[in-house]
Every structure is written in C-alpha cells, then in structure tokens.
Amino acid sequence: MANVIDPVCRHADTTPDNIALRGADSTLTYRELQIASTTYAAALQAADISPGDRVLLAAPSVPEFVVAYLAIQAAGGVVVPVNTMSTRPETEYVLNDAGVSLAIVWHELGPAASQAAAALDIPVRTLTPNIVALEGDPTAVVDRDSEDTAAILYTSGTTGRPKGAELTVGNLLSGGEIGAECSRGSSEDRTGTGLPLFHVFGQASVMMATFTGGGSLSLLARFDPSAMLEVLRRDRLTIMAGVPTMWNAMLHAASDAEPQDFEQLRIAISGGASLPGEVAREFEARFGCTILEGYGLTETTAFGTFNDIDRGGKIGYTGRAVPRMEVKVRDHSGNHCPPDTVGEVFVKGPTVMRGYWNRPADTAAVLSPDGWLRTGDLGALDSDGDLRIVDRVKDLIIRGGYNVYPSEIEEVLYTHPDIVEAAVIGVPDDHYGEEVAAVVALLPGSRLGGTELTEWTRERLSAYKIPRIVSIVDTLPKGSTGKILKRSIDRAALRTDALTAEVPRKVTP
Template sequence: MTSVFDLVCRHAAATPDNIALRGATDQWTYRQLRDASARYAGALAAAGLSPGDRVLLAAPSVPEFVVAYLGIQAAGCVVVPVNTMSTRAEIEYVLGDAGCSLAIGWHALGPAVTEAAAALDVPSWTLSPGAPVTGSTPADVVDRDRDETAAILYTSGTTGRPKGAQLTVGNLLSAGEIGAGCSRASSADRIGTGLPLFHVFGQASVLMAALTAGGSMSLLARFDPASMLEMLRRDRLTIMAGVPTMWNAMLHAAGDANPADFAQLRVAVSGGASLPGEIARAFEARFGCTILEGYGLTETTAFGTFSDIDRGGKTGYTGRAVPGLQVQVRDDDGNECAPGTVGEVHIKGPTVMRGYWNRPTDTAAAISTDGWLRTGDLGETDTDGDLRIVDRIKDLIIRGGYNVYPGEVEEVLYEHPDIVEAAVIGVPDDHYGEEVAALIAARPGSELGAAEVSSWARERLSAYKIPRIVRFVDALPKGPSGKILKRSIDRTALTRDTGLGDVAARRH
C-alpha cells in the first residue's frame, strides 16, 4: 500500500527546511507543504468525501495547486485537473462525465467552476493564496494500491468528446522515478517550468520528478518568455522544462541574456511536440545550452523516450525508451518495423494508463490484452534505436497518393530566419484529394511573402511536399501547454479564402 503523498512526507521528515516550491512571491518548505496538504486532506474528509471520490481541480501553476493536488491524494480521492481556460460548458461536461463529488477553483479564475458545479448540484470550494481551509485537522494518509486510479486527465482529441485517461498511483510514482532518473535530479536541484500543472507534462514529468528527487520546484502561473528568463536567473535553475514554442519564444525575447545566465543549467527538457532542429541549434548557439528532447502522451503519464544526457540530443529524435518502458514501431500488420521504416509507435510499461474512464470500448481499442498502447503517432527508429516522431496518423497528408508528413515540411520552414511559427496541414482538394497548406507567423517587421516561402520550400523539398497554400497569421492557436493546436485551424476557411492550388498573398 502506498500514496503519491508519501514522497512529500519522506522529504519533510528527512529535510523539513528544504525548499519544495517557489511561486512568484513566496516559497514553501517540505514541512510546510506536508502540513498544508495534510490539512487539506482533513478538510476533504470532514466534508464527507471518501477514498475514490473524484475532485475537479482548476488552478494555474501556483504552489496552492500542489497543496490541493497532494491533499486530494492524501485523502485517497481522485484528482481531475482541468484547463484554467475551460468554459462553464466544458467544466460541466467533465464534472458530469467523471462523476465528481467536489469542484475546486482558483479564486482569480472567474465564475465558470462555481456556475458549472451549481448547475449539476455539486459542491464547490475556492482555492485562495495560502490554500487555507477552515475547521480541519491534518488527516492520516490513506494507503492505496498502486493500480488504483489517482488522477483522471481529459484528453482533448481531434474527434468526439474528451476522454478521461485514468492514471494510477503506480503510474504517477513511476513517472517521478523515471523523470528524476533521466535528469539525474537530486535534492540539490532547482527545477523550473512555465508549463501548466493541469497538463500531464508539467504534472507527471516535471512536478513528480521534483518531488521524487526532493529538489525545489519554481513555478510560473502563466508562461511569459521574459518572466521565464527572469526566473531562471533569480532561482538559479539547474533543470528547466518546456515545449518548443516556449524555447522559441525565449530565444526571440532573450534581449541581453547570454550563456552566463545558463551556466548553472544542467538539463533543458523539451516535449509536447517535435522540437524543430533550427530552434535547438539556435538555442545552443546563443546560450551554450543543449535541449534534450523527450516523447510521451497523457496515456503514458508523459513518458516514452528521452535523449540520454551523456550521448546528448540528436536533432529530430526523441531518444530511446526510458528505463522500464518498451517502445516499438509497428507496421499495419502489427510487425515491428526495421530502422528507417515509418510505422505506428507502441508503448508498454509501468506508466501506461489504466484505461479511459467509463469507456471500455475505447480502452480495448487503445491497449492490447498484453499491455501495449497504440499511440496514434507515426515514427521511425534509426540504427541506434533512437525514435523520430514523424507525425500523428490523423495529421498525415495524402496528396495525389503521396504521403506528406507535416513535421518534415515544418522543419524546413523553421530554418527560414523570418519564420517564428509554422503549422502545415492538409485541406480538401478535388484533384489531389488533399493539398498542402502552411500557416506562418513571421518575425515582427519582416517583409516575408508567400512567394519567398514557396521558393524556400521548393529548394529543399520534393515538389509534392511544397505548400501550395500559404497564409500569414499574427500567431498560431495554442493549447494550455503551448503546443500548436492544428485542430483549431479552420481548413474549410483556408480552402474557401485562397482557392485550391493558389498561394495566398502576403498578410495585410
């Protein structure tokens, strides 16, 4: 029997005065974190919640999120974190689907949580600075089996309603062990991120690793590149984690930042989406810091592969399977592919989810009887066993019978000095079936035009891969982790506005 909360209790007993969390204006020791979380668990028990009850949590990346999260774990309940930008309707859906007994919302978020909870007759609490709770005493930690559900994270998916991925106590503890091991984290490390903790990357890969190692965790409530760089300097971070758009934003907002600012940084971790090689090379050239890339999903508690610290990163690849996990690339018949052959990525190991909440059919389609998860991602390995993610199966563009992998085209576009962000998608075409379209956010002040983009791509790609539709935008839509959301791009509008086969004029 065990609990996710055991990690904090262990460090609070051994090193009670070590810093566990740093917010914008405050910091919490491991003793303070343990005591506050235990009081929160006591308040949950006093309110009548029982082990296994689901509790919705909507809060930004602040220390109080961690207090409530761990309090829910200590009480033996199941935490259901949601995006802080969720609408009332979205929160109502999650509350109803997960059958939540309580909703907790950060005090500054607005009325969506309380209104959604009231509509379903679910009690709601406000999470305030300091995470105060009234009339409660610290609760005894509820022991749980490792295969019991500890968290339900809803995946946004491209079709249908979001599904709740059930992450177990063992999933989260394994993720912490793997994360700490891959980064060689210790109690001396100062870990920082601008990732949202309600997302699996920040929650499982970063927070759980920090709590496992006993290091400190610096948090940004909302990512801003200048603020992230300031936090790096202020807290002398040794490990930092982010998604590609964050590294790119910091690169462009660096100002007077120089390699000295990164001298203490041991590990920079990138995940959530493929890291364009040009961004990685530019970051290393500017700051003398190598970004190591990893790969995982919500359904695998954020882990799958990671680049080895000793070998360093390999541009375009996410490393080998992390310790304890197996990763295979398979063809349509289920056979393992030879190196250099594209197929679907499959993962097996202690971080693979228990299944989708109340969706046995979806669970059976995703996880085989022998425990292998179908990721829905296309990838290939090289002769060293390193994995390269080519694209999502659903993002694959088939133009005139030829496969076009958007990630390959985006890699080429990112090499252009005036392109800050790029998204390549397929749009319907009567002749080719699908046409290649590119949405581009250019460097401010740039005079980049569609003709130059087309010429740049033509010099570096086969003819069928060249974007025939080019549209300039101020910024691309992004999810809570900063990952570019291609599903939010209106493909019909692209087709209608530009005409098939045409190249859009430069933005106005």
C-alpha cells in the first residue's frame, strides 16, 4: 500500500527541519509541510471527501498548491488540476467530465472557476495563505493501491475535447524516483522552477522528484526571466527546470552575467518542446552549467528519455530511455526502425498512464494490452540509443511530396541573431499541397523583413524546406508552461498573406 505523500512523510521523519518549500516570502520544512497537508486533509474529509473522489485544484505555483495537492492525496482523493487561465466553459467541461465533488480555488484567481463550480452545484473551498496554519488535528494518511488513480490531467490535444489522463499512485511515485535518479537529487539540492505545478512537467519531473530526493523546491508563481534570475541567486539553486522559451528569455535577461555568478548551479533540465541547439550552447556558456533535455508526455507522467549527466547533453537529442522505461521507434507497419530512421515513438514502463478517464476507445487507440503507449511523436534512435524527436506526427509538413520537419527549420531560424522566437507550420497550398510558413518574433529594433529572412534561409536549407511565407509578430502564442502553441496560429490568415506575398513562389522542390 502507498500514497503520493509518502516521500514527504519519510523526510518529515528523518530530516524534519530541512526546507521542503520556498515561496516568494515563506518557507516550509518537511515536518511543517507534512502537518499542514495532513491537517488540510482532515478538513477535506470533514467536508465529505472520500477515497476516489475527484477534487479540482485551481492555483498557481505557490506553496499552498503543494499543501492542497498533498492533502487531497493524503485523504485518498484524486487531484484534477486545471490551468489558472482556464475560462468558465473550459472549467465547466473538466468539472463535468471528471465528476468533481469539490473545487479548491486560489483566492486571487478570477471568477471563472468558482462560477463554473456554482453552475454545476459543486461546492467551492477558497485556498488562502493561512492554509499552512490551519487549526485542527492531522489525519492519518490513507493507504492506497499503486494502481489507484491519483490525478487526472487534461491534455489539450490538437483536435477534439481535452482528454483526462489518469495517473496512478504508482505512476507519480515512480516518476519521483526516476526523476531523482536522473538528476542525482539529494537533500543538498535546491531546485527552482517557474513552471506551473498544474502541468505534468512541474508536478512530476520537478515537485515529485525534489521531494523524493529530499531537497528543497523554490517556486515562482508566474515566470518572469528577471524574477527567475533573482530566485536563482537568492536561493543558490543547484537545479533549474523549464522549457526552451524560458531559457531563451533568461539568456536575454542575463546579458551581463558571467558563469561564476551561478557557480552552484549543477544542471538545467529542459523539456516540453525541442530545445534549439543555439539556445543550449548559449545557455551553457552564459550560466556555466549543463543543460539536459528530456522527453515525456502527460500520458507518461513526464518521463521517457533523458540525457545522462556523466555524458552531458547531446545537442538535438533527448537522451536514452530513463531507468525502468523502454523506448522504441516503429514504422507505419509496427516494425522496429533501424538506427537514424524516423518513425513513431512508443514508450513502456511504470510511468505510463492507466488510461484516459472514461474513454476506453481513446485509451485502446494509444495503449496496447502489453503496455506500449503510442505517443504520436516522430523520432529516431541513433546507434547510442539516444532519441531525436523530429516532430509531432500531426505537425509533419508534406510539400510537393517531400517530408518537411518543422523542428529542423526552427533550429536554423534560431541561429539568426535577430530571432527570439520561431514556429514553423504548414498551410494549405493549391500547387504543393502544403507550403512552409514561419512565424517569428524579433529582437526590439530589428529591421529584418520576411523576404530577407526567406533569402537568408535559402543559403542554409534545401529548396523545399525554405519558408516562403513569413509572418513577423511581437510574440508567439504560448501555453501555461511557456511552450509555443502552434495550433493557436491562424493558418487561414497566413494562407491569405501568401496569396499576396512578394517572395518567389516558383521554386523546384
């Protein structure tokens, strides 16, 4: 029998005075975190929350999120975290789909979550900073089976309504153990992040891994590069975790910094999207630490592959399968692909989800009876067993019969000194089927134009890969983790622009 709060309880017994959490103006030791969580769990039980009940949690990355999350676990409930920017209709959908019994909402959030709960006659508990000093007696932690669902995380997807990935007690505990092993986390480590904890990256790769190793976790409620640099210096972080857009933003914010300013920083963990090689090289030079890229999905509790600390990061690759996990690349017939051959990535191991909540058909479509998860990602394994993610299957551009991988073009675009953000997508084209379009954000003051950028890429890419449609924007749409959301880019508008574009169109593939 087990519970997701077990690592915290273990360290509360062995190292009770060690810092577990650091917020903007507060800290909690492991003993304080255990007491606060189990006391809040008792309050939830008094509100008729029973084992297996689903509880919505809407809060930013603050210590109180962690207390409430662990309290739901201690009470035997199922956490249903939602994006703090979710609209009322989006929240209503999750509340209804998951069959939520209670909504816990951060006191500073807007009315969307509370209104959604009220519309469905679901009680709401307001989450406030005084949760850590809640009066009452702690409850005993509920013993659960490792196969019991502990969290339901809704995946946005590119089509259809979001699906709830059921992560089990065993998934989350295994994720914490694997994460601690990969980062060699210990009680001496001070980990920090600006990632949202309602997302699987922050929740499993960061929070669970930190508590499993017994180190401290510094939280930034909302990512800002200057604020993250302040946390890095203030708490003398040894580990940081983020997505590529965060590292890029920090590079620009720390333009006058030297590697010795961050000499205690051991590693930076990158995930959520492919890490451009140029960003990785500049970050390592500026911050004097190794940036290690990993690969995982919500459906795999954020774990799949990770670059090894001893070998260092292999730029362009997300590393080998993490301990206890298996990763294969298969062709469209299901056969294993030889090294350096692109196919679909499949993952198997203790962090693979139980399935999609109340969606047996969707579950069967991606999860085989023998435990292999079909990821929907295109990738290739090299002779060392390192995985290179090429793109999402659905993001592949087929231009005139040629396969174009957007990530390859984005990698080139990021080497241009004026480009801060870049996204490459396919738009419908009457002649080629699809045309390559690049949407980029530039450094302030840049005079780079679309035609000039197209000509610049002509010297660096094969003719069929050149973006012939270029849109220059102030910033690209991003999700809660900072990951660029390609599905939010208006392809119809780009196609309209292409009809009047001055860039050459008649180029032989």
